[in-house]
Amino acid sequence: MKIYNTLTKKKEEFIPITSGEVKMYVCGPTVYNFFHIGNGRTFIVFDAFRRYLEYRGYSVKFVQNFTDIDDKMIKKANEENTTVRELGDRFINEYYKDADALNIKRASINPRATEFIDEIVDFVKDLVDRGYAYEVDGDVYFSTKKFNDYGKLSGQKLDDLQAGARISVDERKKDPMDFAVWKKQKPGEPAWESPWGLGRPGWHIECSCMAHKLLGETIDIHAGGEDLVFPHHENEIAQSEARSGKTFANYWIHSAFINVDNRKMSKSLNNFFTAREILKNYDPDVVRLFMLSGHYRTQLNFSVDLLDSAKASLERLYNAVGNLESLLEEVNAETMSDEEKTYKINLDSYRDKYIEKMDDDFNTADGISIIFDLVRDINSNIDINSSKELIKYSLELIRELGQPLGILQKSTKGSLEDEIEELIAQRQQARKEKKWDLSDKIRDDLKSRGIVLEDTPQGVRWKKV
Ligand code: AMP
Numbered sequence: 001m002k003i004y005n006t007l008t009k010k011k012e013e014f015i016p017i018t019s020g021e022v023k024m025y026v027c028g029p030t031v032y033n034f035f036h037i038g039n040g041r042t043f044i045v046f047d048a049f050r051r052y053l054e055y056r057g058y059s060v061k062f063v064q065n066f067t068d069i070d071d072k073m074i075k076k077a078n079e080e081n082t083t084v085r086e087l088g089d090r091f092i093n094e095y096y097k098d099a100d101a102l103n104i105k106r107a108s109i110n111p112r113a114t115e116f117i118d119e120i121v122d123f124v125k126d127l128v129d130r131g132y133a134y135e136v137d138g139d140v141y142f143s144t145k146k147f148n149d150y151g152k153l154s155g156q157k158l159d160d161l162q163a164g165a166r167i168s169v170d171e172r173k174k175d176p177m178d179f180a181v182w183k184k185q186k187p188g189e190p191a192w193e194s195p196w197g198l199g200r201p202g203w204h205i206e207c208s209c210m211a212h213k214l215l216g217e218t219i220d221i222h223a224g225g226e227d228l229v230f231p232h233h234e235n236e237i238a239q240s241e242a243r244s245g246k247t248f249a250n251y252w253i254h255s256a257f258i259n260v261d262n263r264k265m266s267k268s269l270n271n272f273f274t275a276r277e278i279l280k281n282y283d284p285d286v287v288r289l290f291m292l293s294g295h296y297r298t299q300l301n302f303s304v305d306l307l308d309s310a311k312a313s314l315e316r317l318y319n320a321v322g323n324l325e326s327l328l329e330e331v332n333a334e335t336m337s338d339e340e341k342t343y344k345i346n347l348d349s350y351r352d353k354y355i356e357k358m359d360d361d362f363n364t365a366d367g368i369s370i371i372f373d374l375v376r377d378i379n380s381n382i383d384i385n386s387s388k389e390l391i392k393y394s395l396e397l398i399r400e401l402g403q404p405l406g407i408l409q410k411s412t413k414g415s416l417e418d419e420i421e422e423l424i425a426q427r428q429q430a431r432k433e434k435k436w437d438l439s440d441k442i443r444d445d446l447k448s449r450g451i452v453l454e455d456t457p458q459g460v461r462w463k464k465v
Pocket residue numbers: 027028029030037038039040041042224225226227228255256257258259264265266
């Protein structure tokens with residue numbers, strides 16, 4: 001399997017530290033609000049990678065943090081007249097609601113920064129002891145000049161970074177590029193004890209510390225949105241490698257933004273849609289298909305038209321699933337004929353092609369195309385004369401290839417029944433209101449789909465003819 005590594009700017013063969021196991025860390029959300037579908041892309045993309053690694057037989061330890069203490073958290077808690085702790089609890093809860101609804105698998109561990117304060121203090125102490133960090137009046141800064149490899153992830157030299165960065169001049173720092181690993185308490189801010197007085201961790205240190213504590217000094221994959229390359233991940237590398245003297249992460253993966261009119265979807269530009277809003281109108285499979293239809297390193301433009309076209313595409317796939325589910329109840333032959341056995345080999349070739357695409361730096365876009373090719377083939381070759389065994393195999397293959405993408409796992413059966421019950425209820429309502437045209441139309445529409453209604457003393461019954 002090959003992965004594009006931001007660190008080397010090359011696709012590299014993926015070799016885990018321990019055979020069969022993957023230690024993966026993804027930078028998670030700051031929990032001060034509902035997440036928008038830009039954030040959602042990052043979560044869905046890395047959820048799909050994790051699922052695919054599991055599909056390929058790896059056991060994946062997947063850590064995604066919650067940033068529950070930073071300037072944004074403090075500001076919002078003050079605005080709402082609540083505590084940072086309560087705000088964090090609330091939006092972690094809301095995160096799970098939306099992530100579960102989007103069919104994002106729960107992480108092995110979701111650590112919260114505030115639950116690792118002692119470990120973070122120890123980490124900062126180590127950096128100070130080793131001469132990589134220094135204290136100025138209750139703040140502790142990382143000395144970027146001391147870390148020779150600074151800039152290796154973003155591919156820039158320290159001097160160039162300095163020239164390009166819009167950094168506020170802080171007289172107390174030895175160098176403008178130095179960054180805070182520990183921040184002195186300001187009036188009204190939550191704070192914890194430390195050797196440097198009351199304060200709180202900087203943002204970057206939490207990820208270095210939690211990745212180390214939960215996954216080890218060297219991890220396999222570190223991932224996040226493309227905006228995190230600099231400074232967040234650059235600083236994580238500096239802190240972690242300065243402390244341990246070892247490589248922090250072997251593969252760095254970054255997913256591209258979702259844009260709206262070519263500008264990054266973000267809370268500050270107020271051009272965002274929350275996952276919750278979108279899920280009111282679109283099935284989670286539609287959202288995931290939309291996200292994964294593009295390459296994860298290519299920016300994706302958001303529009304309702306594109307979501308609608310993902311919806312239409314998904315319907316084509318689910319129609320095939322529904323058709324196979326119905327055939328399974330209707331056909332007579334149980335086991336595969338010889339001819340079908342040959343055809344099954346042809347079906348298996350789609351799995352091989354799918355794996356080939358997905359093994360090439362998680363090309364979900366091409367993986368999805370293969371699923372469409374498979375479905376087209378099945379649609380034109382499987383019918384009422386096919387055997388149950390072949391139909392079942394086809395259905396399972398579609399589901400198998402959908403599973404790493406987190407789509408196509410639902411049955412159309414339940415939903416068809418619900419839909420019919422809903423239409424029957426609408427027809428009853430129309431009759432009550434003496435809207436005979438509407439009630440006849442609903443009955444005729446159902447009839448054209450092979451559903452016949454019968455009025456019985458126990459109520460309306462329906463059957464398929
Ligand atoms: P935040 O809550 O802002 O810290 O962001 C959480 C994650 O979402 C980070 O990995 C960001 O890189 C990512 N992210 C933020 N905005 C977008 C966007 N418009 N498109 C894709 N990913 C994003």
